[in-house]
Amino acid sequence: MVRPFPASRCAAGFTLTEVLVALAMIGLMASSALWALVIINADASVARLYTGAMTVAQARIDLILSDTPFDPQLDEYPAGGELNLGTQTQTVPIYTDPSTGNVVVSGTMTTTISDPGLTINGNSLNTYQATVTVTYQYRNRNYTVKMNTLRASDA
Secondary structure (H helix, E strand, O other): OOOOOOOOOOOOOOOHHHHHHHHHHHHHHHHHHHHHHHHHHHHHHHHHHHHHHHHHHHHHHHHHHHOOOOEHHHOEOOOOOOOOOEEEEEEEEEEEOOOOOOEEEEEEEEEEEEOOOOEEOOEEOOEEEEEEEEEEEEOOEEEEEEEEEEEEOOO
16 A cells, blocks of 8 residues: 655755745856956956056166266266156057067156256265156056156266
8 A cells, every 4th residue: 555645744845936046146146256357357457567667667767777887077978878868758568468479558658867966065966867757558547657766977
């Protein structure tokens, strides 16, 4: 003889409503995580470009500080013109795609060399001030990196 299930036992399982609510919650969490990854990727791109611009500016500052000879009293200046008084502007690569080698973002580097006229007891210190400004545009926003230094005479 076949016996039916006792009345006190319920069928185990989830209702359709419970399954739909769980799927909606999982979908919401997944979409939030995906959106956070998109924002993190955009922030990483901006940081990578800013680092590139700082590297370009720092390389120019290093060249200004290390190129020899520099002695304004003897009218000795580096042959490359890095310490000529005035302003120089040039286009520089900020980011180059490593896989293709194409420049993706370029900027403008402006170098201004001036004589601040620093003296001690009426004697000139023979120093030049250099300001390097790198500007570039990414996703319709302008970014600027600016660095300054003083270069003293080699003598």
